[in-house]
Amino acid sequence: xxxxxxxxxxxxxxxxxxxxxxxxxxxxxxxxxxxxxxxxxxxxxxxxxxxxxxxxxxxxxxxxxxxxxxxxxxxxxxxxxxxxxxxxxxxxxxxxxxxxxxxxxxxxxxxxxxxxxxxxxxxxxxxxxxxxxxxxxxxxxxxxxxxxxxxxxxxxxxxxxxxxxxxxxxxxxxxxxxxxxxxxxxxxxxxxxxxxxxxxxxxxxxxxxxxxxxxxxxxxxxxxxxxxxxxxxxxxxxxxxxxxxxxxxxxxxxxxxxxxxxxxxxxxxxxxxxxxxxxxxxxxxxxxxxxxxxxxxxxxxxxxxxxxxxxxxxxxxxxxxxxxxxxxxxxxxxxxxxxxxxxxxxxxxxxxxxxxxxxxxxxxxxxxxxxxxxxxxxxxxxxxxxxxxxxxxxxxxxxxxxxxxxxxxxxxxxxxxxxxxxxxxxxxxxxxxxxxxxxxxxxxxxxxxxxxxxxxxxxxxxxxxxxxxxxxxxxxxxxxxxxxxxxxxxxxxxxxxxxxxxxxxxxxxxxxxxxxxxxxxxxxxxxxxxxxxxxxxxxxxxxxxxxxxxxxxxxxxxxxxxxxxxxxxxxxxxxxxxxxxxxxxxxxxxxxxxx
Amino acid sequence: xxxxxxxxxxxxxxxxxxxxxxxxxxxxxxxxxxxxxxxxxxxxxxxxxxxxxxxxxxxxxxxxxxxxxxxxxxxxxxxxxxxxxxxxxxxxxxxxxxxxxxxxxxxxxxxxxxxxxxxxxxxxxxxxxxxxxxxxxxxxxxxxxxxxxxxxxxxxxxxxxxxxxxxxxxxxxxxxxxxxxxxxxxxxxx
Numbered sequence: 068x069x070x071x072x073x074x075x076x077x078x079x080x081x082x083x084x085x086x087x088x089x090x091x092x093x094x095x096x097x098x099x100x101x102x103x104x105x106x107x108x109x110x111x112x113x114x115x116x117x118x119x120x121x122x123x124x125x126x127x128x129x130x131x132x133x134x135x136x137x138x139x140x141x142x143x144x145x146x147x148x149x150x151x152x153x154x155x156x157x158x159x160x161x162x163x164x165x166x167x168x169x170x171x172x173x174x175x176x177x178x179x180x181x182x183x184x185x186x187x188x189x190x191x192x193x194x195x196x197x198x199x200x201x202x203x204x205x206x207x208x209x210x211x212x213x214x215x216x217x218x219x220x221x222x223x224x225x226x227x228x229x230x231x232x233x234x235x236x237x238x239x240x241x242x243x244x245x246x247x248x249x250x251x252x253x254x255x256x257x258x259x260x261x262x263x264x265x266x267x268x269x270x271x272x273x274x275x276x277x278x279x280x281x282x283x284x285x286x287x288x289x290x291x292x293x294x295x296x297x298x299x300x301x302x303x304x305x306x307x308x309x310x311x312x313x314x315x316x317x318x319x320x321x322x323x324x325x326x327x328x329x330x331x332x333x334x335x336x337x338x339x340x341x342x343x344x345x346x347x348x349x350x351x352x353x354x355x356x357x358x359x360x361x362x363x364x365x366x367x368x369x370x371x372x373x374x375x376x377x378x379x380x381x382x383x384x385x386x387x388x389x390x391x392x393x394x395x396x397x398x399x400x401x402x403x404x405x406x407x408x409x410x411x412x413x414x415x416x417x418x419x420x421x422x423x424x425x426x427x428x429x430x431x432x433x434x435x436x437x438x439x440x441x442x443x444x445x446x447x448x449x450x451x452x453x454x455x456x457x458x459x460x461x462x463x464x465x466x467x468x469x470x471x472x473x474x475x476x477x478x479x480x481x482x483x484x485x486x487x488x489x490x491x492x493x494x495x496x497x498x499x500x501x502x503x504x505x506x507x508x509x510x511x512x513x514x515x516x517x518x519x520x521x522x523x524x525x526x527x528x529x530x531x532x533x534x535x536x537x538x539x540x541x542x543x544x545x546x547x548x549x550x551x552x553x554x555x556x557x558x559x560x561x562x563x564x565x566x567x568x569x570x571x572x573x574x575x576x577x578x579x580x581x582x583x584x585x586x587x588x589x590x591x592x593x594x595x596x597x598x599x600x601x602x603x604x605x606x607x608x609x610x611x612x613x614x615x616x617x618x619x620x621x622x623x624x625x626x627x628x629x630x631x632x633x634x635x636x637x638x639x640x641x642x643x644x645x646x647x648x649x650x651x652x653x654x655x656x657x658x659x660x661x662x
Numbered sequence: 663x664x665x666x667x668x669x670x671x672x673x674x675x676x677x678x679x680x681x682x683x684x685x686x687x688x689x690x691x692x693x694x695x696x697x698x699x700x701x702x703x704x705x706x707x708x709x710x711x712x713x714x715x716x717x718x719x720x721x722x723x724x725x726x727x728x729x730x731x732x733x734x735x736x737x738x739x740x741x742x743x744x745x746x747x748x749x750x751x752x753x754x755x756x757x758x759x760x761x762x763x764x765x766x767x768x769x770x771x772x773x774x775x776x777x778x779x780x781x782x783x784x785x786x787x788x789x790x791x792x793x794x795x796x797x798x799x800x801x802x803x804x805x806x807x808x809x810x811x812x813x814x815x816x817x818x819x820x821x822x823x824x825x826x827x828x829x830x831x832x833x834x835x836x837x838x839x840x841x842x843x844x845x846x847x848x849x850x851x852x
Contacts, residue, residue: 348835
């Protein structure tokens with residue numbers, strides 16, 4: 068790893084860790100309706116509640132809270148589906164984009180509502196500006212808000228005692244949207260425009276290029292499908308053009324919440340590698356910061372709300388340690404470069420540049436890939452499919468940890484707290500005491516919910532992958548031969564079930580088979596965790612608080628941090644070791660051993 | 663649970679109006695007022711006509727121009743309405759073949775060169791629209807362009823140096839040259 072990469076990583080950590088505390092405390096205050104923002108916004112809030120018939124002072128039990136969240140998300144899915152199916156007749160569609168197919172619309176609707184933002188489509192050739200704004204940008208806000216309010220409800224489960232209510236879902240969603248996501252996105256969007264991200268409603272711009280481009284144009288049959296010769300190769304004819312059409316759109320406003328809400332769905336197909344989404348190394352660095360900003364801050368929100376900041380720092384420390392290790396591995400292997408190309412006489416000192424942008428190079432791409440997959444963001448500034456085998460192993464492994472190392476906004480912390488309960492349970496078994504966490508006894512019901520929340524994603528990933536590798540339609544999507552092709556399928560379902568959304572994007576996933584399968588994985592990967600987590604919140608809130616004694620295991624020291632990391636690695640990721648051995652590990656051995 | 667339906671629907675509609683209409687509209691108004699050039703795509707003009715964007719690369723294959731990163735967008739390279747990379751894995755034979763073909767094209771255009779080829783000049787970018795190459799990739803092409811244009815290599819090296827952007831504050835990104843701006847400057851030399 069280069070000297071420059073180390074400096075970049077250290078600077079990143081320093082800036083991140085100095086920002087999380089003030090934001091974390093701000094969020095804790097806002098969610099309790101305290102501080103300057105809720106005072107200034109009270110009239111907007113009250114007007115909204117009046118119009119919606121919401122009684123803000125009436126809190127909900129966990130079941131009602133869960134129904135409210137599910138209902139709100141179902142409406143979102145219907146809205147995004149309808150917008151795509153009707154977009155050709157709706158305004159703000161200067162490129163006259165056609166209505167999107169039913170299976171792709173369904174997949175995208177689930178994808179954006181579950182904070183996955185998996186994309187089977189190419190934004191610039193599929194979605195109207197109205198769909199991008201009113202459908203996708205809105206879901207970027209709402210899915211982020213959903214994740215955050217669920218973790219706030221879980222934290223209330225710890226901080227309250229002998230209570231049967233965990234908050235008002237409508238009030239929580241409104242506050243996190245108005246006072247946290249919206250102002251941060253606004254400032255970030257303007258910054259992005261200053262770097263070169265576009266923000267307009269123009270139709271696409273034609274420019275005359277310096278040189279005439281000669282290329283092979285595929286011939287189409289009368290139905291508009293590409294013609295193939297008898298060997299199955301596409302039939303082409305030579306063509307020339309001196310026109311380049313620049314795709315336009317309201318990008319910055321979507322880009323900002325895409326990163327802050329750990330959504331990751333790009334306005335364009337190339338996502339954050341596209342110069343109009345991520346034009347400069349500075350915009351790239353701030354995008355990386357914005358991914359971890361809220362997930363990191365929520366650890367401190369947690370510490371604040373349970374009345375012991377050290378608890379929050381302990382969880383954040385466990386996350387940070389795992390992050391640093393994975394970042395170093397990714398940057399190291401990408402810097403190595405491809406030995407097959409070196410043999411052709413290529414100077415590989417710049418590292419593995421296939422699928423990377425010149426302005427980012429190895430350090431900024433490797434770090435970005437680590438961050439975007441540890442957080443369930445899924446934005447990419449380089450194509451993970453073209454990473455070196457062990458460089459591509461990192462994003463895959465990161466997602467397999469269950470998106471709990473920083474993770475998605477809210478979802479990362481509730482996932483990590485579930486692992487924390489598992490950790491104290493294991494510790495309790497070892498010393499023969501009833502486990503407790505933050506003054507709450509962990510009993511049978513809690514452990515059932517924890518087990519469901521932990522096991523649902525590995526089950527989805529491995530079952531869906533197994534189906535895809537034996538189904539004709541599954542294998543048909545593979546782009547790369549050999550072990551890498553298996554990795555593409557494994558990556559697809561790991562990404563979907565863990566609600567990440569990045570891809571080994573060579574795979575042709577915009578087919579009814581993959582659109583359907585990934586939609587199932589995304590939906591259950593999201594709400595199959597949220598519902599047990601809310602049940603856990605309800606059960607914890609109802610418990611009495613027990614006093615700290617000399618026999619209580621402290622959950623803020625080095626021992627707990629070690630135990631937590633061990634639990635995440637053993638329980639979370641060990642499920643996948645055989646699958647990983649068939650994918651990136653074999654590929655690495657073939658590249659450096661056989662060749 | 664019937665009492666949840668009205669709040670869910672009406673809150674959805676109202677927050678959609680705020681985050682999906684008012685917010686993008688407000689960002690657009692401010693961006694277009696204060697930062698019109700970048701918000702509209704950083705378009706470059708020559709003789710009053712738009713000839714490209716500072717941020718979006720163009721295809722160059724003639725010996726007299728600096729060539730950019732290989733682009734695998736379809737159907738033509740540098741198609742700015744179909745961004746994307748090759749997604750070829752490191753062991754994929756198609757990747758090795760593609761790189762071989764690019765090396766052959768570079769050598770055919772400059773048969774006397776025997777220097778190792780900088781990797782960014784023969785590997786496809788992630789967006790297919792990468793506007794930059796490394797300074798090493800620019801210097802590699804000097805002999806070819808000098809011969810095609812009858813210019814001295816020194817003059818070209820000076821031009822590259824003038825167009826090289828370093829790491830921001832020594833920290834962020836990689837040193838790079840904007841290919842379109844460099845070629846425009848090249849056309850400007852009499």
